[in-house]
Amino acid sequence: MCTCITYHHYFGRNLDLDHSYQEEVTITPRHLSFHFRNGTVLDHHPAMIGMAYNCDGYPLYYDATNEYGLSIAGLNFPNNAVYTPAEEGRINVAAFELIPWLLAQYQSVAEVKNVLPQIHLTNEAFAPALPSAPLHWMIADQNESIVFEVTKDGNHVYDDPIGVMTNNPTFDIQLWNLTKYRSVSSEQAPSTFATQLQLDADSLGMSGIGLPGDWSSSSRFVKAAFTKLNSAAPDQENHLVSQFFHILGAVEQPRGCSRLGDDKYEITIYSSCCDMETGIYYYHTYDNSTIHAVDLHAEDLNTEKLIAYRLVDEPVFDFQNR
Template identity: 50%
Template structure:
C-alpha cells in the first residue's frame, strides 16, 4: 500500500444471497493519483519479503496497485480463492511494532500480498494474524510507511485489523464496512445513535397530542448523517449496504454495488484539504471475488470497466498491468 495517502476511503463487503456470490470493493479518495493500475500478480511471481525471505508460488491476486519497479503496492485486492483485503487510512492511530524474533515480521506495505498470497479464507487469515508482527519497515526512503488499518473479508465473514500503540487488534466486522478514523470499535458504537432509522416511512412517536405527519418519501432515514467525515460516511454506507436490495444477475449486482458506494462519493470542491486542492473519489471498485473480475469506475469515467484475472496466464512469473481508463465515455444517441 502506498504511503502519504491521508484521504478518506470506504470499503464494503457484499453478497448476492441467492447465488451466494461475494463482492468486495472500495472507494479511494484523495486529491491526486500516484499512478495506479489494475494489477494481476500470477502464482509464480516471486514475492521477496523484507524480513521473511521469498515466496515463489502462491495464490494469484488481482487488485488496484501502484507498481514500484516490479513490486505491486496494493490498495485493495482479491485472490483466486475469493478472499478480499483493503487498506484504508488510519492517520494518528496506526502504530507499527519493531522487528522481533519468533514471529512473522510483516512490513506494512507487504501485508496485503502476504495474506492474499497464502490464505483462502478469513479463518486462515486469522491463523496467520495470530503469529504475525506488523512492522513499520518502509518500502523505500521515498515511500515511508503509511498509517493504515485493514478489512479482510470472504463470503462468510469480515474482520478489521488495527495496529495501535497497545498492540495488534483483530475485530469481527458484522457490517462488512470500514472507513478511516476513529478506531473500529468506536465506528461500530456510533451506529447505536441510528438504530431507529428505517427504509420505511416513520410513525409519529413525538407526542400523542400532536398530529404530525409525513410530508415526503424517505423520511424513515431522517437523521442519517450527510457530511463528509469518515465517521458519518461509515454510518451512511452501513445503512445503505445493510438495506440494499439487488437483482439476481451479475450486471444488476455489480450495478447495485456501485450505487452503494456512490452514496459516499466525494465531489470536487466539497472537501478542501489545502488551498485550492480538493479530495475526490479517484476510483471506485467492485470485485466479483468468486469469478476473479475487478470492476471499477474513476472520477472522470462513470462507465464500468472490467478486468478478468482468469483471462490471463495465472501460472506466469510477471505481473500484468492495465492502466486505468480515466476519460469520460459518453454515448450519444443522435
C-alpha cells in the same frame, strides 16, 4: 477518506485521496517471486487481482483478491496505526507487504484470523521516497469480514458483522456509534412526534432523517452501513454490481466538499467491486463513470511478471442522436 464494503459475493472500496499514484488494475501471476523483508521467498502462490501502484515490478496493493476469493483493502488510519522496527523471533511483515503476505499464503478469513495476532507489522519503507502509510485493513471472503488494526496497545482483530469499514476512529468505536442511529428506518414510519400532533409526511425517505450526510469517516460509516443493509437488488450479476456501486456512491466525495488547502481536494479517485467468486475486478473512476472490468482468469496466470491495466479515466459521453 475511504470506504470499503462487502455485498453478496463482492468486495470493494472507494479510494478517496487528493492525488493519484497512477495506480493500475494489477494481476500478480502465480510465479511472480515475492522476496519478503523477513527473508521468506514465495515464488509459487495463488494469483491475485486488485489496485496497485506498481514500482519496479512490485505491486504495492491498495486492495486485492486472490484466486480463492480472500480479499483485503488498506484504508488510512492516521494517528492510530503503530508499526515498529522488526524484532528477532517474531513474524515480521512490513506494512506495505501485508496484502501480498496474506493473499499469497491463505485462502479464507478463518485461516487469516489465527495468523493476524502473531504478525508483527514493521515500519520498513518500500523505498526512501515511499515511507510506510498509516493503515488498517478490512479482510473478507464470501462468508465473513474482519478488521485488522495495530495500535499502541497491540494487534486487534475485530469481527465485522456489517461488512463496512472507513477510517478513524478505531473499529470498535465505529460499530458502537451506530447505536445512535437505531431509530432511523427505510420504512415510511408513522408520526410519533407527539400524540396530540399528527404530522403528515412530505415525501418518502423521511424516516432516514438523522442519518449523517457529511464526508467524515464516522458519518460515512453510518451512511454506508444503512445503505448496504437496506439494499435491495435483483439477484443477478449485472444488477448486484450496479447496486454495489450505488452503495459506494452514497458516500463518494465530490471535488470541493473536503478541501485540503490551496487547490487540493479529496475526491473519490476510483470505486472498485471485485467478484470474490470469479475474480472479475470492476471499477469506475471520478471522471469516467462507465464500469470497466478486468478478468483475473482471462490471463495466463502461470507466468512471472505483473500484468497491469491503466485506469480509463477520461470523461466520455455516449450521444444517442449523433
